[in-house]
Amino acid sequence: MEHQLVIVLDFGGQYNQLIARRVRECGVYCEVKPYTTPLAELKAMHPIGIIFTGGPNSVYLEDSPKVDGEIFTWGVPILGICYGCQLMAHTLGGEVTEAQDDAAREYGKTVTYYDTSCKLFRDLPERGISWMSHGDYMAKVPEGFALTAHSDNCPNVAIADEKRGFYGVQYHPEVNHTEHGTDMIRNFLYEVCHAAGDWTMEDYKRTAVAAIREKVGGGKVLLALSGGVDSSVAAALLAEAVGEQLTCVFVDHGLMRKNEGDEVEAAFSKWTMNFVRVDAEERFLGKLAGVTEPERKRKIIGEEFIRVFEEEAKKIGTVDFLAQGTIYPDVIESGTGDAAVIKSHHNVGGLPDYVDFKEIIEPLRLLFKDEVRQLGRELSLPEYLVMRQPFPGPGLAIRVIGDLTKEKLDLLREADAIFREEIALAGEDKNLNQYFAVLTNTRSVGVMGDGRTYDYTLALRAVTTSDFMTADWARIPYDLLDRISTRIVNEVQGINRICYDITSKPPATIEWE
Numbered sequence: 001m002e003h004q005l006v007i008v009l010d011f012g013g014q015y016n017q018l019i020a021r022r023v024r025e026c027g028v029y030c031e032v033k034p035y036t037t038p039l040a041e042l043k044a045m046h047p048i049g050i051i052f053t054g055g056p057n058s059v060y061l062e063d064s065p066k067v068d069g070e071i072f073t074w075g076v077p078i079l080g081i082c083y084g085c086q087l088m089a090h091t092l093g094g095e096v097t098e099a100q101d102d103a104a105r106e107y108g109k110t111v112t113y114y115d116t117s118c119k120l121f122r123d124l125p126e127r128g129i130s131w132m133s134h135g136d137y138m139a140k141v142p143e144g145f146a147l148t149a150h151s152d153n154c155p156n157v158a159i160a161d162e163k164r165g166f167y168g169v170q171y172h173p174e175v176n177h178t179e180h181g182t183d184m185i186r187n188f189l190y191e192v193c194h195a196a197g198d199w200t201m202e203d204y205k206r207t208a209v210a211a212i213r214e215k216v217g218g219g220k221v222l223l224a225l226s227g228g229v230d231s232s233v234a235a236a237l238l239a240e241a242v243g244e245q246l247t248c249v250f251v252d253h254g255l256m257r258k259n260e261g262d263e264v265e266a267a268f269s270k271w272t273m274n275f276v277r278v279d280a281e282e283r284f285l286g287k288l289a290g291v292t293e294p295e296r297k298r299k300i301i302g303e304e305f306i307r308v309f310e311e312e313a314k315k316i317g318t319v320d321f322l323a324q325g326t327i328y329p330d331v332i333e334s335g336t337g338d339a340a341v342i343k344s345h346h347n348v349g350g351l352p353d354y355v356d357f358k359e360i361i362e363p364l365r366l367l368f369k370d371e372v373r374q375l376g377r378e379l380s381l382p383e384y385l386v387m388r389q390p391f392p393g394p395g396l397a398i399r400v401i402g403d404l405t406k407e408k409l410d411l412l413r414e415a416d417a418i419f420r421e422e423i424a425l426a427g428e429d430k431n432l433n434q435y436f437a438v439l440t441n442t443r444s445v446g447v448m449g450d451g452r453t454y455d456y457t458l459a460l461r462a463v464t465t466s467d468f469m470t471a472d473w474a475r476i477p478y479d480l481l482d483r484i485s486t487r488i489v490n491e492v493q494g495i496n497r498i499c500y501d502i503t504s505k506p507p508a509t510i511e512w513e
């Protein structure tokens with residue numbers, strides 16, 4: 001692809017993905033590369049600029065991550081963030097030491113004063129909050145560098161050698177706590193690197209379609225469609241590119257939310273491709289009958305899914321490409337280098353051996369989630385698919401506590417649909433990252449009209465989170481909870497009590513099973 005490129009050189013900091021996302025939000029394409037990438041390889045990528053990320057190390061220690069010093073004579077602009085700033089200072093003849101007192105060791109929101117004649121801060125306020133997180137201190141700034149920002153405690157919060165295009169900041173401009181942080185990154189990209197801003201999803205769609213056509217040629221492509229955002233967008237993109245050469249297998253395990261299966265099928269009706277919907281509800285429910293242990297449920301569903309997919313794949317015969325909806329965070333988290341291994345993701349590296357194919361194709365491999373959604377819009381996928389909240393692979397099976405029956409699943413589907421409808425009507429969906437209903441295995445006594453009831457208790461779960469690793473229970477307005485409760489108990493026969501889950505994660509998890 002012929003976009004301009006910025007390299008985010010990864011030194012193992014926790015916000016590295018965020019830096020890359022910010023760069024792309026500014027309309028500039030970037031890729032995250034481990035700091036160990038040979039300089040020749042970086043040069044061959046022809047970047048217009050490089051951003052050194054933060055990292056957990058101290059630059060003056062012997063085995064801390066370093067760069068080839070030649071990177072500074074290459075002539076490419078560099079922005080160093082936190083560790084990246086200290087590394088630049090250290091390598092170019094400055095001095096970085098452990099902060100001797102608490103004043104020099106800064107953490108958290110810090111009032112910062114900027115020199116707005118520096119390109120990095122051009123047209124921005126002279127004073128603002130920045131987010132600091134460093135225990136080391138630049139005792140001596142390298143020759144040729146000017147001090148361009150300071151705080152009440154620290155004289156050299158930012159440094160710049162504008163002649164060479166080198167900038168360093170001790171704080172994190174990529175996090176939201178830093179006021180105008182994204183504007184500073186934008187200034188680096190546009191004022192220093194002279195970016196053209198040529199990264200748009202419309203453009204990406206065009207080049208990706210062309211690239212897929214070239215790669216696939218006259219070959220056959222197979223994709224397992226789950227109905228989630230990633231596989232749906234991958235399906236739409238591939239359908240746009242190769243039409244009938246694509247077969248999408250949509251395994252409907254009967255564990256989806258109300259109308260979801262039909263919605264997925266309808267969304268793809270406008271493309272010419274082979275769309276196979278396998279109605280496997282009975283098969284899955286049969287296997288799951290009487291199973292109450294959550295991990296066993298997951299395992300059975302995972303295995304059965306593979307079996308059904310495999311049977312369909314066999315009908316198609318040998319395919320040339322197996323497509324997967326892997327996205328960029330999966331790739332980065334799987335470790336682009338030794339500094340970045342957070343977890344290994346099942347989508348990357350491990351190829352399924354149950355389908356006969358020659359090559360894997362991952363058309364979303366370089367996109368962040370919000371870019372995937374944007375691409376989905378470019379491909380005219382409906383908004384309800386593009387904005388779909390995360391949904392676990394095992395589906396409603398892990399939201400019906402205890403053993404599963406079709407009746408229980410139907411009760412849950414109705415109640416969950418009402419919950420989601422009311423949340424959307426109130427406009428609360430924008431404030432929530434995930435929300436759903438859970439059918440507990442508890443029944444309790446109630447009174448309706450003049451009669452006694454002995455029905456199920458339903459739990460409502462709604463959380464806010466940025467990474468789904470930790471989450472806070474959402475403070476939904478009482479009046480809205482009241483409306484939801486009244487509607488569910490009135491409209492769904494078999495549920496007579498509603499609870500709202502007020503535990504955060506940790507100690508609870510988001511799902512109940």
Ligand code: XMP
Nearest residue numbers: 390391392393394434468505509510511512
């Ligand atoms: P927990 O319950 O672990 O969930 O706090 C965190 C996020 O992961 C989703 N989740 C799953 N997603 N397969 C998936 O694809 C699964 O087995 C699974 N279990 C949980 C959950 O919905 C939440 O977004």
